[in-house]
Amino acid sequence: GAVVSQHPSRVICKSGTSVKIECRSLDFQATTMFWYRQFPKQSLMLMATSNEGSKATYEQGVEKDKFLINHASLTLSTLTVTSAHPEDSSFYICSARDPRAQYFGPGTRLLVL
């Protein structure tokens, strides 16, 4: 089946720094990608929908200036956590959609110290 990769798989950063997470669709073109966040023992929560060549659509309560999303090509979307704080520590998962289904990446664990 289709493959979605994420990089890095784990990242540790200092409070106040910015972190960029990449999401790539490896064998298909994705006009739409999604970014989710998962806290321990909680559901995956959709943060935003990323459309190639246009602005992302953010879910209610998600700060668009803090979680910058760029979908510059049909195979790459990036999520940048700006001025990260310990409360941003979480598991971030992306998914990419083709006409048939959504395919998920393996996730990126972010720890902000």
Added chain:
Amino acid sequence: GDSVTQMEGPVTLSEEAFLTINCTYTATGYPSLFWYVQYPGEGLQLLLKATKADDKGSNKGFEATYRKETTSFHLEKGSVQVSDSAVYFCALRGSYNTDKLIFGTGTRLQVFP
């Protein structure tokens, strides 16, 4: 709003035991229902789905039936294997949004030989 509730884990079973993971939902209209599986180190994969009441989704020996009267989509397998050890997520996609998935908290299954 729409939501999914699934049983907490971990669920620990011996090989060849019967598996049930409960999932109930709250949604308006006629949502589509899904089970995703996440193996260690990998992204979520679609396991099975059902798009209307009384549909039964099945794959790899797993089954789930869309029960509108009880708003449930319980996952079952008659005889689990060690290789089934993973985290299982129940999810729904609402009637009026073709992209947004709403997930349960996930249930970890551990199968021992």
